[in-house]
Amino acid sequence: MQRVSRDDRIYVLAPHNKPVASIDSGEELIVETWDAFEGVRDPAKLEEVALRGPATGPIYVIGAEPGDALKVEFISITAVGDAVHMVRPGRGFLDTQFNQAHSTRMSIVDGQVVLPSGVRLPLQPSMGLVATNPHVPAEHGQ
Numbered sequence: 001m002q003r004v005s006r007d008d009r010i011y012v013l014a015p016h017n018k019p020v021a022s023i024d025s026g027e028e029l030i031v032e033t034w035d036a037f038e039g040v041r042d043p044a045k046l047e048e049v050a051l052r053g054p055a056t057g058p059i060y061v062i063g064a065e066p067g068d069a070l071k072v073e074f075i076s077i078t079a080v081g082d083a084v085h086m087v088r089p090g091r092g093f094l095d096t097q098f099n100q101a102h103s104t105r106m107s108i109v110d111g112q113v114v115l116p117s118g119v120r121l122p123l124q125p126s127m128g129l130v131a132t133n134p135h136v137p138a139e140h141g142q
Contacts, residue, residue: 006032009054013133019060028075031056033128041084043101055129070132077125079108 008020023029034054040046064070083106087098106113112120 002027002029004029004031004056004059006034006054006056009034009056010058011052011054013055013058013131015133017058017133019058020056022060022062024062025064029059031059035084037084037086039081041082041103041105043086043088043103046086046088046101053129055131058133072130074127077127079123079125082107083113 002021002023004021010017021029033056036053037046038054061070085104085106087094087102087104089095089099089101092098104116106115108114108123109120111123113123114120
């Protein structure tokens with residue numbers, strides 16, 4: 001089974017992106033991903049340009065052609081490490097109330113997100129962005 005590293009990331013969906021893996025239809029693979037902050041937890045170290053949202057890939061499906069329907073099944077999603085919520089000045093609907101950057105780190109334990117207060121919430125990981133590559137350059141994700 002192939003594994004695609006989270007280090008094989010892109011920030012723009014564009015036809016010039018070279019595939020990081022090629023798979024046959026029906027083949028299973030493991031895809032590692034970054035969170036939106038690429039592991040950075042200190043808001044002072046984040047630059048606005050860094051908040052682009054990385055995507056792992058692209059992955060080429062052998063024999064797929066424009067117009068084909070592709071079906072992607074997620075067998076499992078496993079969260080690794082911790083979770084973070086970032087508050088940044090000028091972003092979001094409470095931007096005037098929060099004028100200093102702040103991050104809240106949360107651990108992941110036994111399928112739950114544990115807030116700093118000790119409150120536990122069920123972990124519900126998301127697959128994030130899944131897309132086909134456009135035929136013309138587009139700045140999706142930026």
